[in-house]
Amino acid sequence: MKAIVCTALACALGSAHAAQVAMEDQSQLKVPPASQAPVFMPPAQSELPDNAFGKMVRDGYALFVDTQRLAPAYVGNGMKCSNCHLDQGRMAHSAPLWGAYPMYPAYRKKNDKVNTYAERIQGCFQFSMNGKAPAADSHEISVLSVYSYWLASKAQIGVEPPGRGYPDVAQPAGGYDIARGKQVYQQQCALCHGADGEGQKVADDYVMPPLWGKDSYNWGAGMHRINTAASFIKYNMPLGKPGSLSDQQAWDVAAYINKHERPQDPRLVEGSVEKTRLKFHANDGVNLYGQTVEGVLVGQGTGK
Numbered sequence: 001m002k003a004i005v006c007t008a009l010a011c012a013l014g015s016a017h018a019a020q021v022a023m024e025d026q027s028q029l030k031v032p033p034a035s036q037a038p039v040f041m042p043p044a045q046s047e048l049p050d051n052a053f054g055k056m057v058r059d060g061y062a063l064f065v066d067t068q069r070l071a072p073a074y075v076g077n078g079m080k081c082s083n084c085h086l087d088q089g090r091m092a093h094s095a096p097l098w099g100a101y102p103m104y105p106a107y108r109k110k111n112d113k114v115n116t117y118a119e120r121i122q123g124c125f126q127f128s129m130n131g132k133a134p135a136a137d138s139h140e141i142s143v144l145s146v147y148s149y150w151l152a153s154k155a156q157i158g159v160e161p162p163g164r165g166y167p168d169v170a171q172p173a174g175g176y177d178i179a180r181g182k183q184v185y186q187q188q189c190a191l192c193h194g195a196d197g198e199g200q201k202v203a204d205d206y207v208m209p210p211l212w213g214k215d216s217y218n219w220g221a222g223m224h225r226i227n228t229a230a231s232f233i234k235y236n237m238p239l240g241k242p243g244s245l246s247d248q249q250a251w252d253v254a255a256y257i258n259k260h261e262r263p264q265d266p267r268l269v270e271g272s273v274e275k276t277r278l279k280f281h282a283n284d285g286v287n288l289y290g291q292t293v294e295g296v297l298v299g300q301g302t303g304k
């Protein structure tokens with residue numbers, strides 16, 4: 001796993017509070033295709049009270065949109081939470097926080113386990129942010145939970161709101177094609193995300209997030225699944241033109257992105273990509289981890 005560069009203080013805090021969380025159960029959400037139903041409206045930032053509660057919400061918001069800079073001890077790549085949960089976690093069909101918060105704790109029949117909201121966020125730190133999970137009672141998890149609670153104000157507990165998650169986009173009958181995906185990428189994505197998926201930086205800060213390579217999400221993240229990435233892309237990309245790609249284009253370009261190397265799955269089993277594939281990837285949606293594509297074994301990691 002990538003070494004986490006941080007100041008002495010942040011490292012000390014990190015080791016004191018970082019939790020070893022069992023992350024075997026990052027099972028994917030079952031989200032229906034998008035419907036025309038009206039979506040939930042979270043409160044406006046201007047409605048925040050000027051008191052201790054308002055301050056916690058603001059701290060959670062700040063951490064959500066500037067994660068790498070504000071929580072370096074827990075982030076091992078160049079990402080911010082809001083890179084994949086658009087419009088500060090408010091946008092429908094972009095796994096909005098108001099759609100998530102009322103649905104936890106979530107019971108999973110498959111392994112007879114309950115996932116708390118804290119555990120769900122910890123999962124995004126370990127995989128999407130390629131970092132370490134802050135402890136459930138840490139400042140980080142607390143303020144992110146308070147921010148989510150506030151966005152979900154007046155939502156119904158335990159009732160899945162339309163607009164939650166990334167809507168399912170069924171795999172096209174003919175499957176997907178990586179070569180076609182490369183063309184979509186070059187024509188519609190490279191301008192912002194870079195010819196080699198590297199994103200764009202201003203000084204040390206990414207202004208366009210990377211899609212693969214050492215500063216991207218790792219091989220355990222939900223986005224590494226082609227089906228999940230296709231859903232995200234169809235409803236959120238190209239930025240400013242959501243819904244403009246066909247399902248086929250979304251699948252093709254999702255496969256192209258997810259055949260590229262990224263940081264290793266932190267759950268790597270005995271150093272073996274094959275064992276890790278069997279344990280964690282064989283039944284995890286559609287993904288290329290541990291498969292040979294164009295003569296190359298996918299899933300070797302970026303080694304940093």
Ligand code: HEC
Pocket residue numbers: 026027028029064067079080081082083084085095096097099100101103120121124125128129144164165166217221222223228
């Ligand atoms: C690389 C993209 C990416 C980043 C960065 C990311 N997430 Fe996520 N997040 C996802 C995906 C994908 C899912 C849904 C996984 C699925 O469908 O299985 C998800 C799910 C969630 C959920 C549950 C949604 C629901 O409706 O149940 C929450 C809450 C969440 N993320 C919070 C965060 C927080 C907080 C951060 C920053 C610490 C973060 N995410 C960073 C991609 C990302």
Ligand code: HEC
Pocket residue numbers: 082083084086087184185188189190191192193207208209210211216217223229232233237238239240245253254
């Ligand atoms: C106009 C610039 C622009 C274009 C064009 C664009 N993106 Fe993005 N993309 C962004 C930005 C900016 C974000 C992060 C959003 C945020 O932080 O609010 C993002 C986020 C993403 C993410 C999730 C974050 C990550 O780094 O993994 C993926 C995946 C993605 N884009 C894929 C694509 C694909 C595929 C295309 C082409 C079909 C595309 N984008 C076109 C600007 C763009």
